[in-house]
Amino acid sequence: QVQLQESGPGLVKPSETLSLTCAVSGYSISSGYYWGWIRQPPGKGLEWIGSIYHSGSTYYNPSLKSRVTISVDTSKNQFSLKLSSVTAADTAVYYCARTTVVTPRYFDYWGQGTLVTVSS
């Protein structure tokens, strides 16, 4: 059974960088699939942030691309998100998820999500 678990600070100051990691168990990232990040502001809908393949190939949402870096560490079977210059608008539950093989498409396994609040 594929399981994903997000980790990272729950509170980030404005203008700083948000950093999260997603640990994957039950499946080797090196075996394939794209892996991605999605966020959900409190009480609102879902926004795709970006996705990465084990080779390092990435797709980013253009609305966030200038501030986002997604990386993968196959030795630790995990991938990470960095979002720079955060503001209160970046306060959200951040989910990591597995997407499909050829290109990022739909998401079949999700982490439980982690709330990140941007506040001084």
Added chain:
Amino acid sequence: EIVMTQSPATLSVSPGERATLSCRASQSVSSNLAWYQQKPGQAPRLLIYGASIRATGIPARFSGSGSGTEFTLTISILQSEDFAVYYCQQYNNWPLTFGPGTKVDIK
């Protein structure tokens, strides 16, 4: 960017009844559409992909239809555990985009 809209925003249904949810894309997404269910405090769960293919373990009472710009999710006989928010998502073009959701609540 493809904009997804969903209607209605809220659907009040009695247990045992049928629920029909709509999703519309601002341009054709072919059959590259997924549906998710989200309950409070939980991550979304994949229900349907390819507009009509049920994901692993999803009960047969959930069905999806449509192509192009108009899509429907039908829950044939609502169970108590089906009261939740439902999102559609297109994956025909990047960026991947989601609809705003339809909340199915108890009438």
